[in-house]
Amino acid sequence: MRGRHDGDPAQDGVRRQDVAASSSRFDRQPGGSRADIRAGPIPHPFDADSGDHAVNRPQDGSRRRKLRRVVPVLCDTQIRDLVGIEPFEDCEHRPGRISYGVSSYGYDVRVGTRFKIFTNTTSGGIAVVDPKAFSPDLFVEIDTEETGRDHIVIPPNSFALAETVEIMEIPRDTLVICVGKSTYARCGLIVNVTPLEPEWRGKVTLEISNTTPLPARVYALEGIAQMIFLKADRVCATSYADKKGKYQDQDGLTLPRVDGDSV
Secondary structure, three states: OOOOOOOOHHHHHHHHHHHHHHHHHHHOOOOOOHHHHHHOOOOOOOEEOOOOOOOOOOOOOOOOOEEOOOOOEOOHHHHHHHOEEEOOOEOOOOOOOOOOEEEOOEEEEEEEEEEEEEOOOOOOOOOOOOOOOOOHHHEEEEEHHHHOOOEEEEOOOOEEEEEEEEEEEOOOOEEEEEEEOHHHHOOOEEEEOOOEOOOOEEEEEEEEEEOOOOOEEEEOOOEEEEEEEEEOOOOOOOOOOOOOOOOOOEOOOOOOOOOOOOO
16 A cells, blocks of 8 residues: 555656746745745736836846836825825924824824714614714714813713814825824724815814723824825826815814705
């Protein structure tokens, strides 16, 4: 009875040659993986045959496929020059405060003083959150300028709407995504902001969720989230301003709207 490794000597020789060829191919590719041995050379995900991009030439003089440009993320100097942000702040060390201002490849916005916090409805009964028929009765409004405090408290497993201090104006060839700051994320506070589309203008409405079973503080006029600016290869045919988006030029915290709602 033959074992698992027994076989025809001629066939074994062929297999050894195949493995040697595959190993040689693997050795020629820096950063290769075992998948390269099995499947052969894997094309670069950005390889393209178009002729208007720079050629990546190896030191041996051979010609590789031309690489398509990767969508760039704006750096600090580009954000300062290309994006409308008012007031614009440098990222300075501010002891005792959650950081804000321009960073290497983003901008950390501040949360303002106005908040709307989910609460039981004052009208009684069972409340249903309906984005097409949203009731202001679902919120209690707090302004830290009126309370004299530097923070608000979001109840356990609850939610608040807020606004940025900054007014932003997005270029036509740029899309902005937002992520929460690590300081709040480590406390179970999640910031959700939908993408800021090309040529959108206004203060950003922030959605803040307290995912913990405990009350959580959010500090007014301090950092809350980071905006990341993605510059496209081509200018879009239709911008947010062109289609007269319903949240254009919002001057602060704005509740849900659907098309046809009066502003």
